[in-house]
Amino acid sequence: MKRDWDLIRTLLVEIEGLGIGQHFTPHDFAGHSSEAVTYHIHLMGQAGLIEWANHPWNGEPVVIAKSLTLAGHDLLDIIRDGDIWSTCKAQLQERLGGVSYEALMQFNLASRQQRTAALNGNAAFK
Structure with a gap:
């Protein structure tokens, strides 16, 4: 799967808007499949742009985004x-x-x- 910077930008904005205790669970979003969203959340987590975790759901691991890191905020400031x-x-x-x-x-x-x-x-x- 190719990295999509527009999706990353959209996800950063969405995750920034989360309230305390809220999280973003991958789903069909902004014209992208849940698989693409999951992949990009994983990439963003690897890059240190977001706080994220794997949680079990119906026996399957589900990646969730919790919040932006300082690096995530810095990047979003550039591309907002x-x-x-x-x-x-x-x-x-x-x-x-x-x-x-x-x-x-x-x-x-x-x-x-x-x-x-x-x-x-x-x-x-x-």
């Missing part, structure tokens, strides 16, 4: 805005041929450095 996300994906696809977690973090750092330099060049902020 739809326009910025579309631009970021397009630029990374063009430059690197795809999107990776490391590339997203580097893109964010470069963007922040550009904004800081622009602010420092503006006399109103000196």
